[in-house]
Amino acid sequence: MIKLIASDMDGTLLDAHMGISKENAEAIRFAESKGIEFMVSTGRNYQEARSALDEVGIDCAMITLNGAQVFDKGGTSLFTVPIVPERTATILDILDAHDIYYEVSTNKGLYSQSQSRRVESFASMIASHLPHLTYKMAIAMAAANLELLHIEYVDSIRELLVDNKLEVLKIICFHMEGPQVLGPVATEIDALGDLAVTSSGQNNIEINHRDAQKGIAVAHVASERGIDLTDVMTIGDNFNDVSMLQVAGVSFAMGNAELEVKEYAKYETDTNLENGVGKAIMRAIEEEL
Structure with missing residues (x-):
């Protein structure tokens, strides 16, 4: 059973207005009501990611800068992986x-x-x-x-x-x-x-x-939570999402994802303009993926 969901933002969670739709936000809250933790895993920095989440009142842990920095729910930096x-x-x-x-x-x-x-x-x-x-x-x-x-x-x-x-x-x-x-x-x-x-x-x-990748960061967070990777779900649309699509037991590519990226995911959902993240979350819960 899914215990942790990590979603990309641009081209994935964010809609045509670069915001989080009501449908996506409701699905995230529904997952949280079931005891499933939601987090974003993005190429954005903390401030860029935080602004979209704040608009819909979502507080969550964040993997930012493709895995180079990870923050807890309170916004405290847990670790960084710099380039020398x-x-x-x-x-x-x-x-x-x-x-x-x-x-x-x-x-x-x-x-x-x-x-x-x-x-x-x-x-x-x-x-x-x-x-x-x-x-x-x-x-x-x-x-x-x-x-x-x-x-x-x-x-x-x-x-x-x-x-x-x-x-x-x-x-x-x-x-x-x-x-x-x-x-x-x-x-x-x-x-x-x-x-x-x-x-x-x-x-x-x-x-x-090399060690700052979304997949590595997702695996690290899951390990810290005591969650097996088979119980992790990831959602993405582009090449910087591939590593986390590969490590998760349940992985969704967006309908608007690059064709090659879709090959790495186990499932496909609708586009980011059609609330694809929310639909993937509800499907995963309803079908007990």
Whole structure:
């Protein structure tokens, strides 16, 4: 019987308004009433993830930054898995050489070197998850997101790396031409070793330490709870979700998931625009998956 549910957010739990629908929220509360713990497992940082949950009054533990940081229900950081400084510097060398925009998530916050490129890149990501939107609408949503999220804009992220108390937890990179440009770059970075290079959309790649993966984090949380992985359910839509789809006894791919991602899941649900998470939760409980 399912005892723990871990759900991705973008393209999964979140709807067309980048929020959690009433139907999804009700299904989560129903699961909790049955003694099943719900948590999110996302590429977002804590503040980004928290805002959507707060809107519907959901308090839960969180796996953030693809597994690089885990928080308990009260918001206390339980552990982090950083990229070593020397490796970070090499990654940034590669990205700069290809003129690729990137953001760096750390234990001290999120950093960017360009607000305009941030809005453009985030809009492209939103558009990839919500294809019904016009690009102009996606730009507006991206700009609104900046008001909800604290991003520190600096002249040089490299200068921050001299602070030995700063831990780089994730680097996310965007390029409008998508896989054509990012594919070779991802291969080059992956060849450095000790890294997990995934993506949450056609126009980005996400770089973490090899041990900072959603599947590893889900397994860690389950172990801490004394829950066998056969009693864990995971839900996702993209390549950064694959590791947690693989480890769980019950796994659902969204209807809007990448075709290759669907191959890793045991079940499929509706799209994120059709309350697919809520439907997966109710099916799992009703059918005792």
